[in-house]
Amino acid sequence: MLTATKLLPRAPLQAHDLVVLDYDARLIRRRRLATVQGTAFLVDLPSLTNLDDHWGFELSDGTRVQVVAAEEDLIQITGDLPRLAWHIGNRHTPCQIEPDRLLIRRDPVIEAMLVRQGATLRPVSEPFTPEGGAYGIGRTMGHSHGPADHGHGHSHDHFHPHPHP
Template identity: 60%
Template structure:
């Protein structure tokens, strides 16, 4: 059975996955060297929190975030982050910029708010959920769910 590892000792190959592909339960993955690996986990798992895999034969495979199209955002970061978060969009928060996956609708909105935006291709590591891990999935806010329609 394939094991998830938080630390690697001697990885011999690498699997690179974009943000969407790092959320898995059961999936066939392919290493950089072309080796097929079947991952069958008991629950849906975010591989972003794992350094790699140990296969049944003891082989260690590193897990890395693959470069993907993103937008690097500069400007009034608290205000821009609020608008990004209000749309439940995954966002990587850095000291002097924000990063989101490339999205032409959000790009237009952010430019309209005065953001400076630079398209780039790099690994994407957004913030985790409210407790520092996991993903912010969906729009359900639990028993006190709300909608975004407002009477003005």
């Protein structure tokens, strides 16, 4: 089986194939993937990686495979966007922020809360690329306000390969 030998941070001059992944599948460490043309390959990265921060892979045979965000069932949110974004963020829900709308994955509880806040909701199907982590890399995968928050002494911080200033 082919293996991914390089994670590509930028688009090369030519892509040979595509792999289409939803939001959850774009968070990867080790997994077998298949391209749209049916080529299977193994990804074995040193740590959990958000593929939204990367362009694609170079395989052991030299093939370059572009990562493309799959269409997903989402909710388009319009209304008082700053206030609605605050409520979505307060619930640690991944959110794609655009000038005239917000997008989240389908969640009946969050949807009901947003309607109570005066939002207008519309189902859409499109790629989901929510806002990343607060430090400009990776995903928002939880946080810690300190051990008193959860009654235990460990953090829920997300992993990323750089120190915080």
